[in-house]
Amino acid sequence: MSASKQVAVTVAFGDFADRLDRTFTSFAQNPFLDLHVFIIGDKLPEKRFPGITYHLRPPDPAFSHPLRDAVYRRWLFIDELDAEFAIVVDNNDVLCLQKLPEIPTLLRGAAFGATAEHDAGRYIPGQEYTSVYINCGVTFWHIPSSRKMREETVDRGRAYFRNIDDQRSINEVIQTRYYDQMIVLPSQYNFRAHIAPFRFKWHKWPQVSHLDGVMIYHNSFCIEAAKKLLPVKTRAVLPDFLRDPAPLSPAQQRRRRMQERLKPHIVDAGIIRRILSAS
Numbered sequence: 045m046s047a048s049k050q051v052a053v054t055v056a057f058g059d060f061a062d063r064l065d066r067t068f069t070s071f072a073q074n075p076f077l078d079l080h081v082f083i084i085g086d087k088l089p090e091k092r093f094p095g096i097t098y099h100l101r102p103p104d105p106a107f108s109h110p111l112r113d114a115v116y117r118r119w120l121f122i123d124e125l126d127a128e129f130a131i132v133v134d135n136n137d138v139l140c141l142q143k144l145p146e147i148p149t150l151l152r153g154a155a156f157g158a159t160a161e162h163d164a165g166r167y168i169p170g171q172e173y174t175s176v177y178i179n180c181g182v183t184f185w186h187i188p189s190s191r192k193m194r195e196e197t198v199d200r201g202r203a204y205f206r207n208i209d210d211q212r213s214i215n216e217v218i219q220t221r222y223y224d225q226m227i228v229l230p231s232q233y234n235f236r237a238h239i240a241p242f243r244f245k246w247h248k249w250p251q252v253s254h255l256d257g258v259m260i261y262h263n264s265f266c267i268e269a270a271k272k273l274l275p276v277k278t279r280a281v282l283p284d285f286l287r288d289p290a291p292l293s294p295a296q297q298r299r300r301r302m303q304e305r306l307k308p309h310i311v312d313a314g315i316i317r318r319i320l321s322a323s
Contacts, residue, residue: 048128055118061089070140115210137264154227157184159234170220182234256280
């Protein structure tokens, strides 16, 4: 496609630097991506994986916690690379399942791309509400045009400690000031459901039986289960309906509506919400 240089980037510290083969090396299947890891610490790990370029950076105590340091500064480290586009991912729980389209194709001219969290209706400072609260474990960037929004996000984290709050900050900044420079990608590019059967019942969290059609899987609890499902099909199969033999009477339509509303189409919704839901 384009001659623009594209990179996949993660940041690690401590023992995480020795486990990049759990998920990060899966992005090597994309020939247009150069893989880079920034190590926060005083030395590079002795165990290094081929195909990854390593960079060493000192900690920044301003973030108060080593994980905050890593997850915020990863969005500035990409400015140091000779690249125009980047995908930035968590270091130990984001698995590339199949070859990706090139980043410019996904961004479609936007500066920033990401997928919505499962539970994506959230209150945020600034805009006050969004229905597409993004997950920042997988983010896509046009590096030159996104620099200001990234700097403002990192400055927000450096200024005030709340928690491991990089996701809150990026949503607050981009969804208030830069929403017109963002594209929301399908969930297939940051798929977060548990793989059934999952032994713990998590409130409002989905479970699925396959990963067909998924490009990037992001769930620390189910990575090994996801690997057992490889290779995945490029598209999931949509089952056909059994055709109605004739138009339904009003009574049959009412019965069909109730049958459909009782099906679990809303994740972890109670029976009352399912009955009242129109779609």
